[in-house]
Amino acid sequence: xxxxxxxxxxxxxxxxxxxxxxxxxxxxxxxxxxxxxxxxxxxxxxxxxxxxxxxxxxxxxxxxxxxxxxxxxxxxxxxxxxxxxxxxxxxxxxxxxxxxxxxxxxxxxxxxxxxxxxxxxxxxxxxxxxxxxxx
Amino acid sequence: xxxxxxxxxxxxxxxxxxxxxxxxxxxxxxxxxxxxxxxxxxxxxxxxxxxxxxxxxxxxxxxxxxxxxxxxxxxxxxxxxxxxxxxxxxxxxxxxxxxxxxxxxxxxxxxxxxxxxxxxxxxxxxxxxxxxxxx
Amino acid sequence: xxxxxxxxxxxxxxxxxxxxxxxxxxxxxxxxxxxxxxxxxxxxxxxxxxxxxxxxxxxxxxxxxxxxxxxxxxxxxxxxxxxxxxxxxxxxxxxxxxxxxxxxxxxxxxxxxxxxxxxxxxxxxxxxxxxxxxx
Amino acid sequence: xxxxxxxxxxxxxxxxxxxxxxxxxxxxxxxxxxxxxxxxxxxxxxxxxxxxxxxxxxxxxxxxxxxxxxxxxxxxxxxxxxxxxxxxxxxxxxxxxxxxxxxxxxxxxxxxxxxxxxxxxxxxxxxxxxxxxxx
Amino acid sequence: xxxxxxxxxxxxxxxxxxxxxxxxxxxxxxxxxxxxxxxxxxxxxxxxxxxxxxxxxxxxxxxxxxxxxxxxxxxxxxxxxxxxxxxxxxxxxxxxxxxxxxxxxxxxxxxxxxxxxxxxxxxxxxxxxxxxxxx
Amino acid sequence: xxxxxxxxxxxxxxxxxxxxxxxxxxxxxxxxxxxxxxxxxxxxxxxxxxxxxxxxxxxxxxxxxxxxxxxxxxxxxxxxxxxxxxxxxxxxxxxxxxxxxxxxxxxxxxxxxxxxxxxxxxxxxxxxxxxxxxx
Numbered sequence: 001x002x003x004x005x006x007x008x009x010x011x012x013x014x015x016x017x018x019x020x021x022x023x024x025x026x027x028x029x030x031x032x033x034x035x036x037x038x039x040x041x042x043x044x045x046x047x048x049x050x051x052x053x054x055x056x057x058x059x060x061x062x063x064x065x066x067x068x069x070x071x072x073x074x075x076x077x078x079x080x081x082x083x084x085x086x087x088x089x090x091x092x093x094x095x096x097x098x099x100x101x102x103x104x105x106x107x108x109x110x111x112x113x114x115x116x117x118x119x120x121x122x123x124x125x126x127x128x129x130x131x132x133x134x135x
Numbered sequence: 136x137x138x139x140x141x142x143x144x145x146x147x148x149x150x151x152x153x154x155x156x157x158x159x160x161x162x163x164x165x166x167x168x169x170x171x172x173x174x175x176x177x178x179x180x181x182x183x184x185x186x187x188x189x190x191x192x193x194x195x196x197x198x199x200x201x202x203x204x205x206x207x208x209x210x211x212x213x214x215x216x217x218x219x220x221x222x223x224x225x226x227x228x229x230x231x232x233x234x235x236x237x238x239x240x241x242x243x244x245x246x247x248x249x250x251x252x253x254x255x256x257x258x259x260x261x262x263x264x265x266x267x268x269x270x
Numbered sequence: 271x272x273x274x275x276x277x278x279x280x281x282x283x284x285x286x287x288x289x290x291x292x293x294x295x296x297x298x299x300x301x302x303x304x305x306x307x308x309x310x311x312x313x314x315x316x317x318x319x320x321x322x323x324x325x326x327x328x329x330x331x332x333x334x335x336x337x338x339x340x341x342x343x344x345x346x347x348x349x350x351x352x353x354x355x356x357x358x359x360x361x362x363x364x365x366x367x368x369x370x371x372x373x374x375x376x377x378x379x380x381x382x383x384x385x386x387x388x389x390x391x392x393x394x395x396x397x398x399x400x401x402x403x404x405x
Numbered sequence: 406x407x408x409x410x411x412x413x414x415x416x417x418x419x420x421x422x423x424x425x426x427x428x429x430x431x432x433x434x435x436x437x438x439x440x441x442x443x444x445x446x447x448x449x450x451x452x453x454x455x456x457x458x459x460x461x462x463x464x465x466x467x468x469x470x471x472x473x474x475x476x477x478x479x480x481x482x483x484x485x486x487x488x489x490x491x492x493x494x495x496x497x498x499x500x501x502x503x504x505x506x507x508x509x510x511x512x513x514x515x516x517x518x519x520x521x522x523x524x525x526x527x528x529x530x531x532x533x534x535x536x537x538x539x540x
Numbered sequence: 541x542x543x544x545x546x547x548x549x550x551x552x553x554x555x556x557x558x559x560x561x562x563x564x565x566x567x568x569x570x571x572x573x574x575x576x577x578x579x580x581x582x583x584x585x586x587x588x589x590x591x592x593x594x595x596x597x598x599x600x601x602x603x604x605x606x607x608x609x610x611x612x613x614x615x616x617x618x619x620x621x622x623x624x625x626x627x628x629x630x631x632x633x634x635x636x637x638x639x640x641x642x643x644x645x646x647x648x649x650x651x652x653x654x655x656x657x658x659x660x661x662x663x664x665x666x667x668x669x670x671x672x673x674x675x
Numbered sequence: 676x677x678x679x680x681x682x683x684x685x686x687x688x689x690x691x692x693x694x695x696x697x698x699x700x701x702x703x704x705x706x707x708x709x710x711x712x713x714x715x716x717x718x719x720x721x722x723x724x725x726x727x728x729x730x731x732x733x734x735x736x737x738x739x740x741x742x743x744x745x746x747x748x749x750x751x752x753x754x755x756x757x758x759x760x761x762x763x764x765x766x767x768x769x770x771x772x773x774x775x776x777x778x779x780x781x782x783x784x785x786x787x788x789x790x791x792x793x794x795x796x797x798x799x800x801x802x803x804x805x806x807x808x809x810x
Contacts (some may be wrong), residue, residue, distance in 0.1 A: 132272065290461075291461075
């Protein structure tokens with residue numbers, strides 16, 4: 001079994017804001033991340049798949065196909081978007097990096113080729129903060 | 136003469152949108168960057184100063200003092216903000232990285248110690264795009 | 271279960287020197303790392319915690335709180351220090367990156383919130399050498 | 406148990422080309438990677454070993470010794486080489502990053518000290534694509 | 541005046557080999573870089589343009605347009621190619637990074653918008669070696 | 676004219692301490708950097724040379740020769756050393772990054788080939804602080 005990882009990039013705006021709480025409570029818990037006018041990030045997304053290598057190609061999976069899949073199922077729905085307002089798969093959830101990583105997993109898992117398993121979604125929110133989700 | 140550079144970081148939301156144009160014209164020129172719901176970035180800011188070294192300290196300038204100055208005059212006004220809505224020194228200007236770099240220069244230049252000159256503001260909008268301004 | 275990682279930084283001096291050995295034996299085993307006058311590094315410290323996400327915040331744990339904990343329990347005891355002379359939790363141990371990573375684990379583990387587990391301490395000694403400890 | 410990782414670098418040419426297929430089939434499957442005149446990469450190789458720490462040295466294993474081993478058993482056979490033509494341990498295999506990572510594992514595993522286990526070979530083909538092999 | 545930089549990436553094979561010299565002389569001068577079977581690199585290309593900012597857009601130049609220009613005039617002629625065999629603008633020249641940077645400059649300079657000047661082509665051959673050309 | 680840059684690495688200990696001042700004055704000016712027991716850094720050194728390209732080689736200068744020169748004249752005198760105690764060319768000077776960069780310049784400039792000029796010494800003290808010296 002080998003593991004293959006592809007890095008993709010997207011930019012987005014968001015805020016950390018629980019609509020069931022007062023403005024004061026949001027600011028107490030989330031600090032500057034609760035700014036009502038939004039802030040944003042360059043997200044770096046590492047997607048890792050695992051499985052057996054095909055003898056004819058030497059590939060676990062064509063990495064161009066993996067990149068295209070991530071672009072179509074994830075990046076085009078997140079890039080240059082507002083994560084709180086524009087993303088159906090995050091509707092009703094807090095816009096944390098944790099929930100975003102789990103949401104990305106759900107978008108990818110039904111579309112991978114049958115011989116390949118999704119292993120990890122790793123998402124950098126800043127160069128010093130990242131989340132990993134293994135399903 | 137030596138050059139000293141300090142890297143600081145901030146996150147912000149913005150959109151590229153000219154209020155004198157129609158929505159269609161904005162989308163034609165700025166594409167996804169014109170998303171009315173905003174997007175955002177992790178900005179990496181390199182500030183370079185130049186001058187002579189002090190014999191007693193070996194410093195052009197104490198880099199902690201430079202960092203504090205950038206924090207107070209720039210970062211606290213930009214970090215976790217909406218560049219179009221929350222930043223007085225960008226009011227009435229297009230929120231491009233070019234204008235942001237030039238605006239940051241203006242915030243810093245009056246506050247540097249007398250023996251030091253501001254040399255360059257270098258601003259990464261994404262890991263693959265940056266702007267430099269030398270005054 | 272999700273995994274959250276925070277990167278922190280510290281600078282320190284150390285040497286690799288076993289006080290039970292002769293100078294010659296130390297130099298034979300540790301080479302330039304045994305320089306009696308010390309050398310030093312910029313250490314990059316990645317701390318990973320794991321657990322369940324809170325529905326109200328979307329957080330495994332507030333990353334600012336994690337950063338503060340690492341600062342208070344680890345960084346302020348190591349940053350700009352001599353690892354052989356200034357750090358009680360390394361007293362009597364060889365100052366290797368392996369022992370440093372294990373020592374950092376011990377400093378953090380009693381102070382994490384009850385719903386969160388420490389998963390990994392990853393410590394870069396140089397950009398090309400790192401150690402991981404999983405407890 | 407601790408994990409120690411060393412990063413080494415090599416440059417090489419290769420092509421993805423199955424000699425049992427027609428040129429057309431190769432181009433259909435491998436695209437530009439099938440260019441008969443070759444292309445190439447800067448490969449970044451992370452080798453991770455694991456085991457117990459020695460009390461006298463504080464080391465899992467001397468990282469200089471690990472580096473030397475990787476240089477002698479791997480890098481000198483791959484650096485500035487053509488992976489399809491010049492590398493005996495890849496003969497008869499497709500020159501994918503997956504097969505290269507697995508081949509590197511085979512070169513290293515017989516030569517590690519008895520108290521240390523090989524844990525992972527991680528190989529970057531580009532800054533955005535990497536493969537991991539755990540044996 | 542502001543400076544705008546865009547980073548693009550390509551992979552290619554090459555060798556350093558002067559056809560007017562014997563094999564021995566080539567190996568004496570170029571060492572492993574003269575391997576007749578080629579080697580290769582991941583090249584990182586930074587293109588910097590300079591000029592005045594447009595008041596309506598806040599742009600020196602649309603960075604997407606700059607990226608497209610680099611892709612069309614440079615990357616598609618170099619990516620996954622053999623620099624010695626496949627690249628008309630390098631024909632008859634030594635395939636050094638210096639000559640490659642100067643050749644890239646020549647490809648770009650006629651195609652920039654009239655209000656913008658090419659300032660610098662910076663080309664990384666490896667993460668530790670780069671060349672800059674300012675015309 | 677082209678510019679060629681080579682990156683080299685060294686680790687060292689130092690402190691910022693003016694022997695003409697009291698301990699209190701040193702701590703007031705240099706803070707934690709004045710720790711009498713030393714601290715240290717991973718220094719990243721970029722050396723840039725400039726000149727004309729040789730038609731037979733395509734080189735400004737053989738980068739392996741540049742690397743060897745930096746190793747012999749600079750790195751072997753600084754790597755795994757105490758900058759205050761072990762480095763003759765820093766004797767009697769404050770051990771700042773500014774003075775270190777200027778000292779490195781002096782070590783290199785007499786040894787470059789006649790057709791090549793030293794352009795810049797750029798020295799990272801941490802990933803967020805660097806100094807440049809152009810002579």
